[in-house]
Amino acid sequence: MIIEKPTALTVILIIVIAILGLYTLGEVDYYxxxxxxxxxxxxxxxxxxxxxxxxxxxxxxxSQGVYMPPESYKPDTGDMIIYGHRTLQGxxxxxxxxxxxxxxxxxxxxGTGEVNYTVKEKKVVPATYKIRNNLDGTKxxxxxxxxxxxxxxxxxxxxxxxxxxxxxxxxLGENPKQNYGLIIAIIFLIGGLALSLIYNKDNRIYLIIxxxxxxxxxxxxxxxxxxxxxxxxKIKFLNGEIS
Numbered sequence: 001m002i003i004e005k006p007t008a009l010t011v012i013l014i015i016v017i018a019i020l021g022l023y024t025l026g027e028v029d030y031y032x033x034x035x036x037x038x039x040x041x042x043x044x045x046x047x048x049x050x051x052x053x054x055x056x057x058x059x060x061x062x063s064q065g066v067y068m069p070p071e072s073y074k075p076d077t078g079d080m081i082i083y084g085h086r087t088l089q090g091x092x093x094x095x096x097x098x099x100x101x102x103x104x105x106x107x108x109x110x111g112t113g114e115v116n117y118t119v120k121e122k123k124v125v126p127a128t129y130k131i132r133n134n135l136d137g138t139k140x141x142x143x144x145x146x147x148x149x150x151x152x153x154x155x156x157x158x159x160x161x162x163x164x165x166x167x168x169x170x171x172l173g174e175n176p177k178q179n180y181g182l183i184i185a186i187i188f189l190i191g192g193l194a195l196s197l198i199y200n201k202d203n204r205i206y207l208i209i210x211x212x213x214x215x216x217x218x219x220x221x222x223x224x225x226x227x228x229x230x231x232x233x234k235i236k237f238l239n240g241e242i243s
Contacts, residue, residue, distance in 0.1 A: 004202040013199070014210045017192060021214035023088075024188045026231045028218050030089045031181035033225035034065050038175060042110050044068075045171050046082065050103040051095040054176060057082060057107075063229045066092050072133065075107055075115040075161065079133035080140040086148050086155075088235065089228060090177070093144035096155055097122075105140060105159045113167045117159030124153050131156070181222050189215040 006014070043056035046066060055066040062083055072081040084093035105117040117140050124146050131141050138161040146155035192211030199207055221231075 003205060006203055006206050007200075010200075010203040010206050013195075013207060017207065017210050018214060021188065021218065022231075022235060024184060025214075025218050025221055026088060026228065026235055027090070028181040028185050029221045029225045029231055030063070030228045031177060031184070032222050033228055034090070035175065035178045035181070036225065037064055042172065044110060045108040045174075047106040047108070047171065048099065048103065049106070050100070051098050053092065053095070054171070054174070055084070055092045056175075061229075063089060063227065063232070065090055073135060073137075074112065075109055075140070076112045076164075078135040079131075079137035081131055081133055081143065082140065083143050086144045086146075088232060090180075093142065094148070096142060096144050096157060097146070099157050105142070105157075107140075108167050108171045110167065110172065112164070114165045115161065116163045116165070117161050119157055120160050121156075121158040123156050123158075125156060127151055127154055129154055129156075185215070185218045185222050188218060 037058065037060070038056055041058075043058055045054060045056050047054045057066045057068050058064045059068050059070070061067060062085065066082060066084045068080065068082055073079055084096070085091055086094050086096065099119055099122060101119050101121065103119040105119065107115040107117070109115055127145075131143070133139070133141070140159045140161070142157040142159070144155050145151050146153045189211065192215065193208065196204055196207035196211055
């Protein structure tokens with residue numbers, strides 16, 4: 001069997017598959033590592049019914065998902081500051097701009113309880129804007145980048161605390177996204193093979209080999225994840241700085 005040399009279109013498709021594979025690898029690794037972190041620590045959970053969000057809050061890194069920095073207070077001690085990405089790394093705050101005044105922000109906080117906030121304000125400010133949170137305050141600030149894919153500004157949702165009740169242990173224990181990494185990896189493999197099988201049969205083998213190699217790398221990092229920022233630093237290099 002004689003294999004035809006790859007055409008220019010085939011080379012372009014191979015490059016596209018490799019780039020898409022890098023994005024897929026980043027997301028698969030993120031979800032896999034995040035699941036591993038959350039199995040070992042009882043994190044608080046943020047629920048926003050208006051945008052169907054349920055995310056655990058960590059105090060380690062933004063690369064692990066929704067993040068509470070050291071300068072933030074806990075809900076029973078002062079104002080809270082919470083960060084999240086709108087693109088890549090799970091995109092937990094992708095739909096944050098859809099929140100409006102009056103929406104509910106619910107925190108399941110171990111040792112404190114279910115803490116409810118009502119959204120009071122939504123605003124876009126320069127990236128240099130500083131939040132002044134108070135030790136005796138009762139507010140929460142959800143912060144992400146704006147517009148999507150840019151670090152030029154910050155979108156801030158401000159909520160005011162209105163009630164505290166018993167914590168919902170079931171919600172604390174849930175991890176609805178624990179299989180997302182595997183699902184994304186399988187979709188990439190199936191989609192890549194499907195594309196290969198409908199492509200020109202003379203060059204089909206090149207796409208199949210590319211998809212299988214890239215998928216193999218993706219599945220490896222699903223089972224043996226590394227710090228997500230290592231992978232996303234490469235994506236930022238390709239795509240420019242991204243939030």
